[in-house]
Amino acid sequence: MATLNTALISHPRQHRLPTPTQNPISITVNNDRFFANHPILLLIDQCTGTKQLKQVHAQMLRIGLFFDPYSASKLITAFALSPSSSLGYARKVFDQIPQPNLYTWNILIRAYASSPDPDHSLLIFLQMLVQCPELPNKFTFPFVIKAAAELSASRLGRGLHGMAVKASLGSDVFILNSLIHFYAACGCLDMAYQVFVNIPRRDVVSWNSIITSFAQGNCPDEALELFRVMEAENMKPNDVTMVGILSACAKKLDLEIGKWVHSYIERNEINGSLTLNNAMLDMYTKCGSFEDAKRLFDKMPEKDIVSWTTMLAGYAKLGDYDAALRVFNAMPSQDTAAWNALISAYEQSGKPKEALAVFNELQLCQSAKPDEVTLVSTLSACAQLGAMDLGGWIHVYIKRQGIKLNCHLTTSLIDMYSKCGDLEKALEVFHSVDTRDVFVWSAMIAGLAMHGCGRDAIYLFTKMKETKVKPNAVTFTNLLCACSHTGLVEEGRDFFNQMEPVYGVLPGVKHYACMVDILGRAGRLEEAMKLIKNMPIAPGASVWGALLAACRLHGNVDLAEQACGCLLELEPWNHGAYVLLSNIYAKLGKWDKVSGIRKLMRDSGLKKEPGCSLVEVNGVVHEFLVGDNSHPLCEKIYMKLDEISARLKSVGYVPNKSHLLQLVEEEDVQEQALYLHSERLAIAFGLLTMGPSQPIRIVKNLRVCGDCHSVAKLISRLYDREIFLRDSCWNEVQQSLPIDKGILSKPTHHVAILLVETL
DNA sequence: TTAGGGTTAG
Structure with missing residues (x-):
């Protein structure tokens, strides 16, 4: 049996295909041109693994069948797409085909589009444009657009859209459906919806694509509304539709709709696939009905690592870390995702030390390796703890492992360095990357804001706009914080007023809180109060907290009492609110009131957190x-x-x-x-x-x-x-003294104390 | 002469 290499070497490209009659093992051949029924090709479908396929490959080379483009395409397909696919091998085999046909190119582009290296798909496509005499067809575009979506390659994907239209394929439903997915993946939900509404004859995948896009793009209400329209148009949903809908319910944290969807699935006898069950598990754990999740988990006929990890995360969310650990240990195998679930559960519930302990264990374990998600969670834990040595170590680890900084990692590194007090390192990371999404820009704006560089933060915002990255709600929160830290009242007001009309971002409670803070610090308490009264949404605790802090700054007792009352109504456990109010009384020498508050706190049994x-x-x-x-x-x-x-x-x-x-x-x-x-x-x-x-x-x-x-x-x-x-108000309370530093200038003094206001 | 697009945990 020849090895692959010797076989390839012994059959150079100029090898001529023997006629079927010359073939020593040929049984029957349909005619002179087609080999579709050649027994070796029929054998390909029966191969169960790469080893057998390699044997077939060798036979095909021996008899010359490999140099028939159709026959070679069958072999490539088997290598590239079979369950035990060996894509790297398929690529090597492909490179030996003298003139691959369009089908073969498409197969390889398709296989790489869903592989961990979708960029190869795009590179092969470009190669195809040069080398293949045939033009890309309706089968090419969906795959190559999928690759562009995987990479969020916005410009390239748009170019592909244009090419498809020029190739008169602009109404192909397969291409249009993949374009919906592509635009959504690039964050352009508007364009995704435009594509959807312009599809001449939508099929169930069109609906699934747009519903999933909205569900994943943080627009669960729109996803649910589309589901309603889908039903009204008598388009029958399938299990994939329901996965998207459950994901929307999970995003909304709406158990009632989630339960309705569950019964809808049963009523309509929608195929309960493993993925659908997992999506349902996820919905139940996120919406807070762990009992339903447990019941479903126990009766699921098939479970995979996603099911187990979802349960693990569910227990962790309940704060039952022992149970989460039990699930972790009971899982058939712990992959990186399972470790990640445990680390992020600790990190997101304010237990960064525990998160780091699990991370240390993961490093000692042989069966899994930290991935980008692990590093993002761990960096966040470091940021919470101010653990810059470890955070810096992870940065070095990323470099040594050759891990390319994606936007998630970049954002985490900027956030970690900023929160650990090293603005220059944060800026170094920011300037070192080529790709910056809205979160990267927003994190850097936040970093500058934290360090009192409000004007630099605003300057960065103008740079961000130049790169056509659209600001989101997070960007504006950070920008308003920057204005607040630096006392830029007019600028803050302008940004706030432009949010919806200019940028299409609806101001949320956090933005109002920032605005109240900006006005309050400037002593414009009445204006702040007027803003609160005219809020189209209910003022949350952060809004009243900002007003209360401003009242303390300006010694306004009446308004402080009002703000404190409203705050305690929303958060009766808020220890800080009592403290702030009592300090206002103390500042004005109203000691009887101070004692009254002490008594109130004692009577209410409020437990304070120790310093x-x-x-x-x-x-x-x-x-x-x-x-x-x-x-x-x-x-x-x-x-x-x-x-x-x-x-x-x-x-x-x-x-x-x-x-x-x-x-x-x-x-x-x-x-x-x-x-x-x-x-x-x-x-x-x-x-x-x-x-x-x-x-x-x-x-x-x-x-x-x-x-x-x-x-x-x-x-x-x-x-x-x-x-x-x-201190605790580092992120949101905007209580730091402005330290005037330019973006790239060094601090003028060796002292760099941040966060300076006092109670 | 072969085929495809949309799915869950972090």
Whole structure:
């Protein structure tokens, strides 16, 4: 039996096809030209694996049948598309065909379009345009458009659309359906819908394509409405339609409609495929009916890794991490996606340390390897913890593994570096990539906003518009934050007013909260109140919170009481609201009111979160609670604190007593001793254990009090050390002092303290 | 002379 290579070498391209009668193993041949019924070709369909196909290949080469384009196409099809396909091998075989026909080109383009390397599909298509004497046909376009969709290759896909129209294939329903998918994948839902409405005769796939596009494009209401129209037009939905509809229900978190869809599927006897059952499981876990999910899971005749992972994520969502772990261990196999579900479950429920612990375990395990999704979740956990050593390590890992930065990873890296206080690294990542989607731009705008570079953030927004990337709701939230941080009232108002008419983005609660914050900080409290009163949507807690913070800034008690009342109505557990209001009273010397609030808090049994600061030293995150004495280096830390206190006194520092008089979140007597605040323990630990050139990066779960902020600034000067202090309001409250830095300029001072306002 | 487009977890 010849090996592939020897067979290929012994049959050079100029080999002439023998006539069928010369063929030693030929049985019957239809006529002189066609080999469709040649026994070797019939054998291809019976092959069960690559090994057998290779044997057939060798035989075909031996008798010359391989050099008949039709026969070769049958072989290529088997290699490229069979369940045990070997695409790389198919490509090698393809390259040996003297003149592949259009069918063969199409098969290869099709196989690569659904492979992990859809770019090969496009490259082969380009090669085909040059080498194949036939023009692309109605079978070519759906595949090559699919490849463009997979790659979100917007310009190329549009070009293909144009080519199809020029080739008089503009009304082919297969091509148009794939174009719906392509435009949606590129984020152009409008174009996808335009294509859909202009299809002369829509079939069920047309409907499925547009419904899925809307469901996945965060427009679940539109998807459900289209389903209604589909029914009204008597187009019978199939299982794929229902997968899209269930995905829309899951997005809407609407259990009622989800249950209705479940019964609709049963009533209409729609084929309950594995995918459909998985989509239903997902809907139930997302919509909060775990019992229904469990019932369905238990009776599913077939389960795959998606079913198991969905259940795992469902338990994690309930906060039952033990059960999630049990599912993880009970799964027939744990692939990367299962690990990812566990990591992201922890990361998204505010348990970043646990997420990193699972990530460490994954690295030790042999059977799965971190992928891009893992890295995105892990980077987010690092961002939450301010763990820049580990985040930076992941960045190096990405480079070493040769992983190309996609937009998700780029966004995560920018977010991680920004939140860890290294704006320059974030900008370095931003400038290093060629492709930037709306999330990448928005993350960079957020990074600049966090660091007080509001004008740079606005400048970046203008650059973003030049590249024709359409801003979304996230972009505007970040942009408005930037205006708020830098006190750009008029600019903020302009952006807010342009959102819907110019950019088609409906202002949501977050945008109103930002606007209230912008106006409130500028002292325009009445204007802020007027904005809230005229809101077309219900003002959420963030809106009242912003107003309350502004009232504190400007000492407006009446409005503060009103805002606090509304806030507590929405979030009766909101400890911070009580604290803010009581501080307003304290500021104005209304001590009876302060005591009243203390009593109210005690009576309502509100449990406060203890103050906690994290600091990463050499890749290990250390945690300090207020007044903590559990750390192994505790004694040394307190000695360092004494030394710090002495040095502070020597330069004339006097503790700001007003912070003691006010009700702060750390209200216990012991906790009120300012010098025991957790951030100070973390700073002392950082000074003790880190090299003199290493910046100390601290993340605090609550707000940093004013005195601690002043102390941190002083320590930074006295010890000539960069200290980054990030608190709970880092992202949304816009309470940082503007630090004027240009996009690429270096900080002028060695001190870079962020987040500076106090309670 | 062969064929295709739309589907779920993270």
